[in-house]
Amino acid sequence: MALTVGYRQLLDEANARIETLPLDRAAALHGDPDTLFVDIRDPRELARDGMIPGAFHAPRGMLEFWVDPDSPYHKPVFASGQRLVLYCASAWRSALSTDLLQRMGVPRVCHLEGGFSAWKKAGLPVDVRSSGGPEGGGG
Numbered sequence: 472m473a474l475t476v477g478y479r480q481l482l483d484e485a486n487a488r489i490e491t492l493p494l495d496r497a498a499a500l501h502g503d504p505d506t507l508f509v510d511i512r513d514p515r516e517l518a519r520d521g522m523i524p525g526a527f528h529a530p531r532g533m534l535e536f537w538v539d540p541d542s543p544y545h546k547p548v549f550a551s552g553q554r555l556v557l558y559c560a561s562a563w564r565s566a567l568s569t570d571l572l573q574r575m576g577v578p579r580v581c582h583l584e585g586g587f588s589a590w591k592k593a594g595l596p597v598d599v600r601s602s603g604g605p606e607g608g609g610g
């Protein structure tokens with residue numbers, strides 16, 4: 472099957488348009504009240520691997536609907552005006568999602584270089600999350 476646009480092109484185009492936050496800058500911003508880390512992975516990944524402490528979990532499938540104030544699924548945390556730092560496991564999904572939110576007009580959105588796997592590998596703080604627990608901090 473020949474696709475018109477493959478995932479590589481989608482990622483290249485997104486990455487050319489968005490801000491990728493280097494790990495050291497992300498670590499420095501962790502705990503900043505003006506910054507919200509947004510974990511867009513699936514719940515099973517959070518339960519298995521943990522998450523960045525204080526991050527808000529917004530599964531990628533719901534993101535546009537949680538962000539848009541006109542959506543019946545809107546989550547007020549996304550209207551806080553905080554800088555949003557999206558992350559997934561390895562920064563592919565977060566690149567596409569950051570591009571999408573930027574396109575929607577979200578003013579300060581970027582994604583984490585290398586994703587959660589890079590964060591964890593660097594020995595940065597991780598919260599273990601039991602399945603069925605609360606949605607995470609930040610709202």
Ligand SMILES: O=S(=O)([O-])[S-]
Pocket residue numbers: 559560561562563564565586
């Ligand atoms: O989307 S991913 O980078 O977590 S595989």
